[in-house]
Amino acid sequence: MPEKVDITEKHQCSVKVWDDRSFSWQCLKPAKVERDGKWYCSIHDPEYIKAKNKAREEEWERKVQARNAGWERDSIARTAYDQCLLINPDNPLAVAENIGAIYEALRYIASCPSVVQGDVIDIAQKAIAKIK
Ligand SMILES: [Zn+2]
Numbered sequence: 001m002p003e004k005v006d007i008t009e010k011h012q013c014s015v016k017v018w019d020d021r022s023f024s025w026q027c028l029k030p031a032k033v034e035r036d037g038k039w040y041c042s043i044h045d046p047e048y049i050k051a052k053n054k055a056r057e058e059e060w061e062r063k064v065q066a067r068n069a070g071w072e073r074d075s076i077a078r079t080a081y082d083q084c085l086l087i088n089p090d091n092p093l094a095v096a097e098n099i100g101a102i103y104e105a106l107r108y109i110a111s112c113p114s115v116v117q118g119d120v121i122d123i124a125q126k127a128i129a130k131i132k
Pocket residue numbers: 013014015027028029040041042043044
């Protein structure tokens with residue numbers, strides 16, 4: 001919020017601006033707000049600049065997270081494809097389409113130690129433990 005706005009007296013923005021040839025002068029825009037004893041136009045208002053930078057940083061962070069999520073998704077897809085290819089080199093898609101069914105079958109086998117004995121239970125429990 002502006003600290004003080006004097007609508008009866010006109011002020012000039014106090015910010016020094018530069019052009020592309022390194023010449024500088026005081027901003028010619030009329031001041032809109034006073035902060036800590038200095039007047040600023042709407043685009044040089046430190047609060048406006050702070051809010052604009054914050055929005056830019058948040059947008060940048062959102063893009064970085066989206067990019068990282070994309071990389072992670074691609075990494076998971078490549079790993080899943082490689083594993084499906086190892087299980088069934090002729091039809092890795094069939095493996096991918098049945099991962100859920102395979103997982104449920106292994107869970108069922110692992111939950112019935114009185115029906116299924118020995119190494120099968122051990123193998124199923126180890127397989128489930130690996131994919132959790
Ligand atoms: Zn200005």
